[in-house]
Each structure stands twice: as structure tokens, then as C-alpha cells.
Amino acid sequence: xxxxxxxxxxxxxxxxxxxxxxxxxxxxxxxxxxxxxxxxxxxxxxxxxxxxxxxxxxxxxxxxxxxxxxxxxxxxxxxxxxxxxxxxxxxxxxxxxxxxxxxxxxxxxxxxxxxxxxxxxxxxxxxxxxxxxxxxxxxxxxxxxxxxxxxxxxxxxxxxxxxxxxxxxxxxxxxxxxxxxxxxxxxxxxxxxxxxxxxxxxxxxxxxxxxxxxxxxxxxxxxxxxxxxxxxxxxxxxxxxxxxxxxxxxxxxxxxxxxxxxxxxxxxxxxxxxxxxxxxxxxxxxxxxxxxxxxxxxxxxxxxxxxxxxxxxxxxxxxxxxxxxxxxx
Amino acid sequence: xxxxxxxxxxxxxxxxxxxxxxxxxxxxxxxxxxxxxxxxxxxxx
Numbered sequence: 001x002x003x004x005x006x007x008x009x010x011x012x013x014x015x016x017x018x019x020x021x022x023x024x025x026x027x028x029x030x031x032x033x034x035x036x037x038x039x040x041x042x043x044x045x046x047x048x049x050x051x052x053x054x055x056x057x058x059x060x061x062x063x064x065x066x067x068x069x070x071x072x073x074x075x076x077x078x079x080x081x082x083x084x085x086x087x088x089x090x091x092x093x094x095x096x097x098x099x100x101x102x103x104x105x106x107x108x109x110x111x112x113x114x115x116x117x118x119x120x121x122x123x124x125x126x127x128x129x130x131x132x133x134x135x136x137x138x139x140x141x142x143x144x145x146x147x148x149x150x151x152x153x154x155x156x157x158x159x160x161x162x163x164x165x166x167x168x169x170x171x172x173x174x175x176x177x178x179x180x181x182x183x184x185x186x187x188x189x190x191x192x193x194x195x196x197x198x199x200x201x202x203x204x205x206x207x208x209x210x211x212x213x214x215x216x217x218x219x220x221x222x223x224x225x226x227x228x229x230x231x232x233x234x235x236x237x238x239x240x241x242x243x244x245x246x247x248x249x250x251x252x253x254x255x256x257x258x259x260x261x262x263x264x265x266x267x268x269x270x271x272x273x274x275x276x277x278x279x280x281x282x283x284x285x286x287x288x289x290x291x292x293x294x295x296x297x298x299x300x301x302x303x304x305x306x307x308x309x310x311x312x313x314x315x316x317x318x319x320x321x322x323x324x325x326x327x328x329x
Numbered sequence: 330x331x332x333x334x335x336x337x338x339x340x341x342x343x344x345x346x347x348x349x350x351x352x353x354x355x356x357x358x359x360x361x362x363x364x365x366x367x368x369x370x371x372x373x374x
Binding site for chain 2: 134138191192263264306307310311314319320321322323324325
């Protein structure tokens with residue numbers, strides 16, 4: 001009997017909950033949020049497999065096979081730390097660079113306790129890392145990985161993106177860290193309807209890619225400015241939130257030829273993040289078509305086999321495209 | 330009359346600065362051709 005605890009029932013958590021209760025091989029999904037009454041009601045709407053939990057960040061975790069964490073930064077770190085201490089595999093969708101760094105620091109403890117910690121289980125970092133791994137397998141040697149994302153999944157995500165974009169950025173250039181105090185905006189072409197957006201180099205997610213692709217000399221991540229919500233416009237029930245997109249470019253060599261592979265995803269940001277988080281948590285306990293077990297703290301590029309993962313995501317409605325074209329001047 | 334001239338001068342200078350900023354801040358868009366194709370199994374290439 002596989003039991004998963006989902007902590008955090010915001011925009012991402014709700015989508016992850018729906019995915020988890022519909023995953024074959026998961027018998028029980030424990031839901032934990034900050035309002036008991038709301039959680040009990042939500043558990044009823046998610047059917048027989050869902051159950052309300054009174055877990056709070058900082059408490060001891062209940063007996064489960066995996067934890068999916070959809071909380072903002074500090075709370076996320078508390079839950080992941082507890083999971084590592086108790087030896088329970090955990091998936092986190094935190095996307096802020098300081099949070100990812102704090103979680104990466106748990107690596108030695110996770111390895112010594114034989115626990116797998118999956119970081120950056122969202123659109124980017126997350127699905128973008130899987131696509132980078134998939135693209136890299138098409139080359140003999142990879143020279144450069146570039147990831148860009150547009151879109152946020154909830155207020156905490158908007159705050160995180162704004163903080164990332166306004167902070168000095170670090171990318172991996174020529175095999176070393178390079179800092180830029182005020183990165184310039186650059187246009188990135190996402191699939192329609194997102195299209196061309198100004199994006200700025202950020203630090204978030206770069207370290208996970210550098211860890212997963214040792215030897216690749218250049219790795220960079222860019223983020224687009226979050227959309228401003230129009231004053232007076234409230235979200236309606238059933239609203240899937242704003243559209244988001246990611247674009248992954250991998251440059252490398254096949255024989256003597258230098259080539260590029262470009263992948264893109266367009267989806268509601270919260271839906272994509274919730275689906276990736278749920279699938280990763282499911283695979284941490286052997287459900288969802290594969291088993292993830294690699295003790296330590298890793299991004300998805302180091303944890304999942306891309307093709308079956310992409311197939312499972314496609315069956316859940318999250319689809320990937322490739323760009324076929326060329327610059328003409 | 331003097332106040333009117335000052336207002337006109339301020340508006341004119343603001344317009345020129347705004348126009349210059351508008352044109353200078355436009356990021357050049359590289360031309361490209363092609364399009365997106367959805368990936369399908371079994372190999373998702």
C-alpha cells in the first residue's frame with residue numbers, strides 16, 4: 001500500500017492532489033494545508049483515496065512512502081529537512097535560488113540516510129531539466145544548455161520570480177561561475193500564445209543543471225517578468241491560472257557537426273508544476289510507471305529517464321514541442 | 330504668457346525624451362522561420 005503526503009494546497013498543491021489521487025499504485029493521499037476545515041472539505045471532493053492530515057511544517061511526518069511539498073521557501077525547507085531526518089523520500093517544487101541552495105546543502109545527510117530528495121519539480125526547474133537531459137542524449141558532446149521560463153503559479157511564485165529577476169545573477173560560463181550585477185533583458189521565443197518575451201538571466205535552477213551535467217561548459221537560466229493582475233479582476237472558481245511556458249536549448253556536437261535542439265512546453269504554470277510534482281512523488285514510491293531511487297539531493301535531470309517520464313506527462317495532458325526552423329538574418 | 334511658454338517647453342522636452350527612450354529601448358528581434366511541432370512517442374524526438 002503506497003501512501004503519499006502532499007503538503008501545501010495552493011495553486012500547485014491542488015493540481016498535484018488531483019494527479020496523485022488518479023495515479024495507479026497510490027492507495028492513499030494525505031492532504032495537509034493550513035486550514036483544517038478547508039482541508040477536510042477538499043479531501044472529500046478528491047474521493048476515497050484522499051484523506052485530511054493535521055500535519056504542519058515542523059511536526060514529525062506521518063507514516064508515508066513519499067512526501068510532495070508545494071510550500072513556499074522556508075516552510076518547504078522545514079518539511080524537506082524533516083523528511084530527510086526521518087528517511088522518507090521527498091519531492092519539492094521550490095524554485096528560488098536561496099531555497100534550492102539550502103536544500104542542496106542537505107545532500108550529505110540525505111546520502112548517509114539513503115534518502116532521495118528531488119528538487120525543482122516544476123515547469124522550470126523541473127520539466128525543463130528533463131528536456132535538457134533528453135536533448136543532451138542526441139549529442140556526442142554538449143557545449144551549452146539554456147533554459148528560459150515565463151509564467152508563475154500563485155502569489156508565492158510571483159514573489160519568487162520578482163526577487164530572482166531583481167537580484168544579481170550567476171550563470172555557469174566556460175566551466176566557472178560568472179556573476180552579473182544587472183543582467184540585461186533578452187527576447188526569448190516561447191510557443192504561442194506566449195510568443196516573444198523579455199527574459200533576464202537568473203541564478204535559480206542553474207546549480208541543479210550544473211550538478212546533473214558535469215563537463216558542460218555553459219549553463220544559463222532566464223526568467224520572464226510575471227504578468228500584472230488587472231485591478232478588480234478576481235479569479236473565478238475553476239480558473240486554471242495564467243499560461244506559462246518553458247524553452248530549452250541544447251547546443252552540442254554530433255560527429256563533426258555542431259547542432260542545436262530546442263524544446264518548448266506551453267501549459268498553465270500551476271497545472272504543469274502540479275503534474276510534475278505529483279508524478280515525481282509517485283515515482284519516489286514506485287508508482288507512476290517508474291521508480292526513482294538515487295540517495296542524495298538532485299534535480300530531475302539526474303533522477304528520471306526522460307522518455308517514459310515525458311510519455312507519462314503526455315498521457316496527463318502536459319505536452320512537449322520541438323522548434324524546427326532557423327534564423328534568416 | 331511666460332508660464333504658458335514654460336509649460337510648452339517642459340511638454341516638448343518630455344516628448345522628445347520619451348520618444349528617444351521608446352525607440353532606443355526596443356530590443357532588436359532576430360528574424361527566424363520555422364515552427365513548433367508537438368513531440369510524440371515512442372521516442373519523443
